[in-house]
Amino acid sequence: MKDRTVIAVDGPAGAGKSTVSRALARQLEYVYIDTGAMYRAVTLMAIRRGIAADDAEALGDLASALHITFRFDEKYGSEPNRILVDGEDVSEEIRTTAVSSLVSPVSAVPEVRSVLTRQQRELAGQGKVVMDGRDIGTTVLPQAGLKIFLTASLEERVQRRYKEMKNKGLSVEADEVKKNLMHRDEYDSSRKTSPLAKADDAVLLDTTHMSIEEVVREIIRLYKGV
């Protein structure tokens, strides 16, 4: 049965999912869960522990052993969601290029996906949640009352991500960002387990020429109609 208080936001890298989902959650007073951050956290710990991206068994064991939690702390202002791994705040470190370069192969491992999917369903168990990722509408929360598939042109997504990283003081080249987004889109869309895909009942929103405010307004309008 559909659950009206569950909103799933999927789409390719840099489409604005997290900014939009966070704003939506704030307006509706729902909880925002960034599932990409969970895959990034597992990837970061794999790098630290020297686990190879093709060692499925070790990655599955690692994902099961890690204690991933979110902290909702208003003192962080516009960035209220902090992600902790075994109590350590890794919110900044999971956004580095090193993690972005390895996160797609790690996320393609079925053993990792089954562990994180289970945790994500638990996090959404109480409803009143906006969850973003790649497979939320198709696999994690098929019961979501509203499913959005956010896209934008590659050039626009590259510009958005480039500006976002620059604003955070990270040193990156636009070309490097472009390569990473293209690589991840390709990898995420073609993997066997829960590939990036629009659910049949998801609403496609091309945000290339839309501001964040316009996108949020449009999703709230759709939500009111559910």
Ligand code: CDP
């Ligand atoms: O924010 P951005 O679009 O860069 O990506 P993200 O949401 O942080 O996700 C990082 C990576 O995690 C993606 O490229 C996917 O490989 C993986 N991911 C996934 O496989 N399934 C999800 N539900 C969310 C992310």
